[in-house]
Amino acid sequence: MRHEGINSGMSPNASTATPLLAVRGLTTAYRGLIAVSDVSIDVDQGEIVVVAGANGAGKSTLLKSVAGLERARSGAITFFGERIEAMPGHVITERGLAYVPENRRLFPGLSVSDNLRLGSYLYRKRADREAPLERVFSLFPRLKERLQQRAGTLSGGEQQMLAIGRALMTRPRLLMLDEPSQGIMPKLVDEIFAAVQSIRDTGVTILLVEQRLAESLEIANRAYVLQTGRLILSGTAAEVRDNPDVRKAYLGI
Amino acid sequence: MNETMTMAAASAAPTQRAAGARRAQLPILALVCAVTALLPLVMQDVYLQNVLILTLMYAALSQSWNILAGYCGQISLGHALYFGVGAYAASFLFAGYGITPWLGLLVGAVLSAGLALVLGYVCFGLKGHYFAIATMVIAEIGLLLVHNSELFGAALGIHWPLGADSWSSMQFARTKLPYIYLALALFVLTWLATYAIEGSRWGFWWRAIKDDPEAAESLGVEVFRSKMAAAAVSAFFTAAGGAFYAAYVAYVDPESVMSFRFSLLFALPAVLGGIGTLWGPAVGALILIPITELTRSYVGGSGSGLDLIIYGGLIMIVALVKPEGLLSLVRPGGAKA
Numbered sequence: 332m333r334h335e336g337i338n339s340g341m342s343p344n345a346s347t348a349t350p351l352l353a354v355r356g357l358t359t360a361y362r363g364l365i366a367v368s369d370v371s372i373d374v375d376q377g378e379i380v381v382v383a384g385a386n387g388a389g390k391s392t393l394l395k396s397v398a399g400l401e402r403a404r405s406g407a408i409t410f411f412g413e414r415i416e417a418m419p420g421h422v423i424t425e426r427g428l429a430y431v432p433e434n435r436r437l438f439p440g441l442s443v444s445d446n447l448r449l450g451s452y453l454y455r456k457r458a459d460r461e462a463p464l465e466r467v468f469s470l471f472p473r474l475k476e477r478l479q480q481r482a483g484t485l486s487g488g489e490q491q492m493l494a495i496g497r498a499l500m501t502r503p504r505l506l507m508l509d510e511p512s513q514g515i516m517p518k519l520v521d522e523i524f525a526a527v528q529s530i531r532d533t534g535v536t537i538l539l540v541e542q543r544l545a546e547s548l549e550i551a552n553r554a555y556v557l558q559t560g561r562l563i564l565s566g567t568a569a570e571v572r573d574n575p576d577v578r579k580a581y582l583g584i
Numbered sequence: 585m586n587e588t589m590t591m592a593a594a595s596a597a598p599t600q601r602a603a604g605a606r607r608a609q610l611p612i613l614a615l616v617c618a619v620t621a622l623l624p625l626v627m628q629d630v631y632l633q634n635v636l637i638l639t640l641m642y643a644a645l646s647q648s649w650n651i652l653a654g655y656c657g658q659i660s661l662g663h664a665l666y667f668g669v670g671a672y673a674a675s676f677l678f679a680g681y682g683i684t685p686w687l688g689l690l691v692g693a694v695l696s697a698g699l700a701l702v703l704g705y706v707c708f709g710l711k712g713h714y715f716a717i718a719t720m721v722i723a724e725i726g727l728l729l730v731h732n733s734e735l736f737g738a739a740l741g742i743h744w745p746l747g748a749d750s751w752s753s754m755q756f757a758r759t760k761l762p763y764i765y766l767a768l769a770l771f772v773l774t775w776l777a778t779y780a781i782e783g784s785r786w787g788f789w790w791r792a793i794k795d796d797p798e799a800a801e802s803l804g805v806e807v808f809r810s811k812m813a814a815a816a817v818s819a820f821f822t823a824a825g826g827a828f829y830a831a832y833v834a835y836v837d838p839e840s841v842m843s844f845r846f847s848l849l850f851a852l853p854a855v856l857g858g859i860g861t862l863w864g865p866a867v868g869a870l871i872l873i874p875i876t877e878l879t880r881s882y883v884g885g886s887g888s889g890l891d892l893i894i895y896g897g898l899i900m901i902v903a904l905v906k907p908e909g910l911l912s913l914v915r916p917g918g919a920k921a
Contacts, residue, residue, distance in 0.1 A: 398802055424804035436799035438792050449792050452785050453804040501804055 349412065351376045351536050352397070352428075352505055357406035357416075359389075359396045366392035368560040369406070374505065379527065379537040381547045381568070383581060384557035390540040391433055393557070394507050397538075398430035399423040411504065425453055429503035433510050433540075435494040439483030443474055446482050446493055450500030460500075466533070467496040470526050488519030495526065499535075506530060507538045512546070524550055544581045548572050556581075606783055609862060613775060616866075620768050624761055631881075633760040637832065639873040640767035641825060646853035646865035647774040648821035653851065654860035655778075655787060656814035657794025658708070659716045662723030663850045666819040668730065668842035669696040670826025675742040675836045676735075678753070685754040689827035696823030697816040704815040708808060720847065727842045741837025744830070754831035763832050770828055771866070774821045778862060781817070790814055794860070822850070845892075849876075852895050856902055858909025867910055872898070 350373040359367040367389040374380045382390050395401040397408055399420035408416040415423050424430075438446055447467065451460035468475040471492040477485060482493055491511055498506060508527065512520045520543070528550050531537050541547040548554060554571040556564040564574060571577055620640070624633060645667070653659045673692030677683035707718045730736050749756045756762045781787045789810045792800040801807045830836045853868030876891040883890050906912055 400798055400801060419806075419808075420801035421804045421806045424802060430802045432799060432802060436796050436802075438795040438799070440795060441791065445788070449788055449800070449805070450803050452788060497803065 350374055351411060352538065353407075353409040354393075354397065355407045355409075357393070357396060357408065358404045359392050359401050360404055361389075361392045361401060365404075366560050367396065367557075370557070370560075370562050372555050372562070372565070374536055374538050376536055377531070377534070378552040379531050379539060379550055381544070381551040381554040382538070382540045382557060383542075383544045383547070383554060383571075383577075385580075387559070388557040389560040390557055391509055392560075394430060394509050394538070394540055395432075397423075398428065398507065400430070424501055424503075427502070427504035428507070429498035429501045429505070430507045431494045431498045431509060431511065433513065435490045437482040437490055437493055437497070439481065441482060442479055443482055443485070443493055444478040446497050447474075447500050450497040453501055459502075463500050463502055467499050470499075470529060471496055486516075486519075488515045488523070491515055491519075491523055492526070495523075495530075499530070503535060505536045505538060507540075509540045510542060511539070512541060512543050520546070544577070545572075606779075609779065612863075613772065613779075617768065617772060621765070624764055630760060633764060635874055635877045637760065637763050637767045638877065639869050640764070640771045641829060641832075642849060642853055642873050643866040643869035644767070644771040644774045645822060645825040645850045646857075646869055647771070647778055648818050648825065649850040650854040650859065650861075650865050651774075651778055651781065651821070652814045652818035654854055654864070655781065655794065656790040656811055658811055658814065659712075659851075660719040660815075660818075661716050661844075661847050661851065662719030662721075662726075663818075663822050664842050664844060664846035665719075665723040665726040666696040666700065666822040667826035667829070667846050667850070668726060668836075668838075669699060669819075670823030670828075671830035671836045671841040672730065672736055672742070672826075673823070674827035675744060675830045678831075679742050679744055684752050685827060685831045686752070689824055692827045693820045693823040696826075697820040700815040700819035701812055704812045708811045708815075720844070723842070723847060724844065727838050730842060731838045737837070739838060741835060741840070744834035754828075755834065766828060766832075770825060773824075775862070775866075777817065777821065782862060786810065786813060791860070848892075848895075852899060854909075856898060856910060858911035861909065861911050864909050864911050871910075 352374040354370060354372045357367055357370045358365060370389070370393060372380070372382070382393060384390050392401055396403050399415065399418055399422070403416050406416065407414060410423070410426060410428055413426065415426065415428070438449065441449070447464065448460070451463065454460045473489055474492055474496055477489065482490065485493060495508070495511065511523050511527070515523065524546055527537055527539065539547055539551065548568045548571060551568040553567050554565070555562055556571065556577060564571060564577065566574075572582070620636070623636065627633065627636070649660065649663050670689065670692035673695055674685045674688030677688040677691065678685050703722055707715055710718055731739055736742065744755065747753055747755055749758055751762070754766070781790070789800065789805045792803070792805055793807055793810055797807050826841060829841065853872050854865040855868065856872060857866065857868030858864030872895060875894055879891045879894065902909060
């Protein structure tokens with residue numbers, strides 16, 4: 332059974348009871364080393380939640396575990412009331428959880444339009460496949476201009492837009508983004524962050540991993556900070572921003 | 585409203601254009617068929633006709649290999665195993681039970697597809713080189729098993745019984761013409777299968793898996809099942825080619841249908857012509873197979889290996905100068921944006 336996706340029109344901050352995504356005591360090894368250790372996080376419907384931390388803190392492994400691309404050693408992951416930690420990645424995507432990997436991971440040999448189409452092949456009906464396309468074009472008009480170009484020939488920023496657009500074609504409830512600002516010129520970074528906000532405003536919850544903590548805290552509701560695989564801090568965006576250790580270690584203030 | 589219209593138009597246009605370029609391939613196939621079908625009328629030399637048959641056959645076999653390796657990105661160096669299954673199934677059923685090779689071909693192809701699913705289940709956890717090595721080792725094990733099995737004639741193999749020329753037994757001692765048409769049919773069928781796959785949802789998935797399996801998985805592509813399907817289709821056609829070859833030479837033994845050399849001969853034309861393309865295997869076979877046959881007849885003996893040295897040289901040049909294969913030379917649009 333498929334969910335209704337981004338057209339479901341659920342209002343932000345509607346939920347108070349159970350979180351959309353609940354990670355409990357997650358431990359995951361990456362290449363034999365424990366990369367995420369006993370981490371618990373919640374993401375509520377309509378939020379933007381940021382996961383911050385230095386390189387190697389386990390942020391990407393956390394997202395991959397949720398996306399079903401790395402297997403958890405222990406712990407539970409509940410998404411929309413369903414346990415997903417043992418599901419294969421493609422089933423998790425069908426449940427409405429989309430993941431934009433680090434470094435974008437496009438299909439460079441395929442055209443922009445084919446990359447987008449791949450995201451929508453979950454759906455059998457043509458109408459279901461084409462419905463999200465308009466939304467992607469209105470978020471990122473540049474993609475519409477470059478439909479026939481090979482994905483590999485796009486600039487870094489355009490590639491990131493395509494990666495996000497491709498994930499939106501699966502019509503997710505929750506969109507997980509891994510370092511969307513990496514390797515992108517500053518002007519486009521603002522554009523990406525603005526797009527993340529407007530995606531949230533259409534009812535898609537966001538879980539964001541970012542190195543640029545200052546900018547991401549500006550758009551986030553809450554944040555978690557990881558260090559060497561462990562959760563060391565969590566709170567509202569303002570609380571995390573005002574934390575003295577965070578200011579010293581990550582914000583350079 | 586108006587804006588919606590233009591967006592719909594913008595999204596429809598690319599698919600139509602791509603479909604147009606695709607449909608242009610069908611007349612090319614028709615032309616190739618016509619030329620090949622008429623060629624024997626002017627080319628009556630039996631030796632040259634043999635070269636034509638082998639070229640068509642390897643074009644088909646390389647296309648079959650290309651389905652798994654070129655489109656889905658799973659490089660197999662063990663396709664000789666599936667070739668052998670097809671060749672032995674047809675030979676065993678015909679020589680032992682008088683069952684028509686047409687049925688033998690089908691049985692071999694289905695068995696082979698089933699075998700590919702079993703092996704895929706075991707091997708598709710392996711990545712890249714490890715997968716290629718595993719396929720190679722498994723094919724060698726298959727060769728040894730047949731070598732030591734009395735049921736299949738062990739090292740002596742199976743001879744097809746002599747009989748009158750007929751389509752039902754796929755045996756023609758007087759003329760090579762029927763084999764030319766059979767080989768052509770084999771090539772056309774594998775080509776059409778590849779063509780159909782290329783435009784389908786599966787084709788899209790396979791190419792995505794080839795580019796980046798993890799990203800594909802995160803978009804809802806069933807990576808494991810897609811690989812299994814590609815392996816089964818590929819093995820099916822490879823075995824059909826094996827059955828045809830057995831009928832053509834009317835004899836099988838382990839080395840003559842299952843040696844590692846065959847696994848290479850299926851891969852090389854596609855690599856030379858353009859891996860993951862519709863015409864790459866045919867172009868590669870058109871260059872490589874005549875070279876093999878000519879060097880064989882000039883140097884003498886099939887074990888001299890001179891043809892393989894030439895292959896190696898050609899592949900090295902292609903890898904250095906044009907890694908996308910020779911076809912990318914005539915279609916510069918395909919190489920760039």
